[in-house]
Amino acid sequence: QVQLVESGGGLVQPGGSLRLSCAASGRTFSTYAVGWFRQAPGKDRDFVAAINWSGGNTYYAASVKGRFTISRDNAKNTGYLQMNSLKPEDTALYYCATSRRGNILDSAPTLYDYWGQGTQVTVSS
Numbered sequence: 001q002v003q004l005v006e007s008g009g010g011l012v013q014p015g016g017s018l019r020l021s022c023a024a025s026g027r028t029f030s031t032y033a034v035g036w037f038r039q040a041p042g043k044d045r046d047f048v049a050a051i052n053w054s055g056g057n058t059y060y061a062a063s064v065k066g067r068f069t070i071s072r073d074n075a076k077n078t079g080y081l082q083m084n085s086l087k088p089e090d091t092a093l094y095y096c097a098t099s100r101r102g103n104i105l106d107s108a109p110t111l112y113d114y115w116g117q118g119t120q121v122t123v124s125s
Contacts, residue, residue, distance in 0.1 A: 001026065001114075002025060002028065002029065002114040003026070004025075004096050004097070004098065005022070005116055006118060007020070007021050007119055010120075010122070011123075012121070012122070012123055013124070013125050014086060014123055014124075014125055015085060017084045017085075019080060020121075021078055021079070022078060022080070022096030023077065023078050024098065025077070026077075028100075029074065029077040030074035031102045032053060032098040032113075033102050033104045033105065034070070034079040034099075035047065035098075035106075035112055036079075036096055037096075038090075038094045039092055040093075043092075045095070045109055046092075047061050047107035047109070048060070048094070049061065049064065049070040050104070050107070051070045051072055051079070052102060052103045052104070055071065055074075057105055059107075061107070063089075067084050067085045069082040069084075070082075079096055088123045088124060091124070093119070093120050094120075094121050095115055095118045096115075096116045097113075098112060098114045099111055099113055
């Protein structure tokens with residue numbers, strides 16, 4: 001079992017930045033792919049970004065490419081999502097997830113095995 005805990009969410013003005021963290025329990029984190037998803041009220045859970053087990057490959061949704069950066073530190077069992085140039089439409093509950101398929105870079109939530117509880121990001125002036 002892997003337990004994931006997100007942190008770093010909050011209220012930020014448009015154009016601002018936030019860095020989300022995803023702390024994982026267990027020694028298998030370094031072999032898992034990590035994905036970030038978000039869900040706004042009344043909407044489906046959407047893919048944001050993914051990174052493979054080594055950190056050598058990443059994949060982004062078109063809506064965040066160039067503004068968000070996904071990364072990981074396997075020594076710390078932690079994944080990150082750096083979010084810059086935030087827009088009101090980025091407001092959502094952000095989830096991290098891990099997949100036992102370490103090289104997967106996919107947007108389908110069903111391919112991820114473990115999920116955190118989410119951290120709220122609100123972009124508003």
